[in-house]
Amino acid sequence: MVSWTRITVFAFWVSLFQASDVEELKFRLKYNHKSANVDIDSWLLGNQPNTSYEMVNINNQDSNVVCFLPNLTDDSVIKQLSEDESKEIRPQRSDKELLRAVMSNFTSYLDTKRCTFTTGLNDGYWTYAYCFGDKVIQFHEDLTAFRESGQHKPENPDFVFVLGRFNGSQSHVPEVVNQGTPDSRVINIEDYEIINDPVVTAGYRSRSPKALRHVLRNGEICDLTQEPRTIEVIYRCAQSSDFKTSVFYVKEQRTCEYTMIVNVRGLCEVEEFAPFADEKVVDIICDVKNTSRGFGLAELAGNELVFPRPNSTQVDIQDFNLIPGGKGFFWGKPKHHGRSESLYDKRFVVFCDKDMRSFIETFPRVFSDSMEFKQESPFPSEDKDRVTWDDTFVAWYEVYNYSGEFLFVVKVARKNNLHTKEITIQLVDPFTMMDQDGDPVEVSIPVESRGLYHFEKFSKEIEQTKTLIVTMTVPGQFAAVTNVAQLNVL
Incomplete structure (x- = not known):
């Protein structure tokens, strides 16, 4: 098996021939870590204007990656290269x-x-x-x-x-x-x-x-x-x-x-x-090819897939604004949040360096302390823009270490109960797709409201007799619960 955590982002030099000119470009391969199904290759190509795609063979595995190649004559690519070239005017300083x-x-x-x-x-x-x-x-x-x-x-x-x-x-x-x-x-x-x-x-x-x-x-x-x-x-x-x-x-x-x-x-x-200040870089986007429409795959508009993401996922911690949560935890908010159409730029993640046991021992308290203060609400009111103990919700967070390697997924659930402050924490291994009893766990498409894609369900009392509940479901099962913990805050 290829080790995606070691080759998540890399670059190589190629030569681009245009008439008699030869320009050196750097192409950066970026893996989305979502599956591209072979049955929908033509659909993928039709939804990627000014691109072509190639099946890439890595580690002697037959065409296990789908890469979308940019059209170097496209206006957006030419503009990007022109901007990169303008940065190279200054000679290197001692x-x-x-x-x-x-x-x-x-x-x-x-x-x-x-x-x-x-x-x-x-x-x-x-x-x-x-x-x-x-x-x-x-x-x-x-x-x-x-x-x-x-x-x-x-x-x-x-x-x-x-x-x-x-x-x-x-x-x-x-x-x-x-x-x-x-x-x-x-x-x-x-x-x-x-x-x-x-x-x-x-x-x-x-x-x-x-x-x-x-x-x-x-x-x-x-x-x-x-x-x-x-x-x-x-x-x-x-x-x-x-x-x-x-x-x-x-x-x-x-x-x-x-x-x-x-x-x-x-x-x-x-x-x-500044990173990439001296280079002309064009991104080539690659997805892992999936040979079946099996368990765990759900398609959304724009070639996006719902999480949990594959175990091979790796992110760049520099792409996130880090919000301290205490006890070695950081909430990660994508820096393109609100400016990107990608659903992966519309969710919060967690960064820490903990194994499952220490995570389950400390995370419930960290999450509890973040309530009312750091957890943004998908349906903010004029006076409250944070998740409160009066809300009912199900939220999913990808958990990464400080190197950006994917550890597991955590599911946080809260049912409004005015008498207790209780949340349920479940750790999820997306590789096994099974819970602690060997049963699959269903998950809905998260609510895409205010760009907070990590919420599966959210309800807030807006009047004494009315409740706003937003949830969407699709066929398909995700995730695996491997451990469960509850926190009661008196």
């Missing part, structure tokens, strides 16, 4: 020249007065704060205070640990606010260096996008080494971010020596920091 150019505007890319917090990394054990011109800290969050006020507060003010300080930052008692001064916010270009972006997947481009590296020293004295803690801060472009800055990654590499990756939206304005 690291020294690039560093000088970036640092001249660097503070405009950052929030220099407030800290940037993250509560969802490393199982949520620590809350981390990046405070430009001051410090990087970690502390245990007072979750009750945060839910009530939305403000970060440590459980114990005496246990706020400084992982590193900016030059000029005063060594006062650390608070969970930016305590920097004008002097400590002054940029010293010699403190920064240009490196290759460590996050971008290998094979995406011929030249890796750049990032900034900055080491902060003079942190809290480490109990084990009796030396000050240090933290390496890496700043990189994040095109999908809704915020100026967001903390993407924190890890203790060695005892009391840390690495933090900070996504900075403004860095994407610098050509060398």
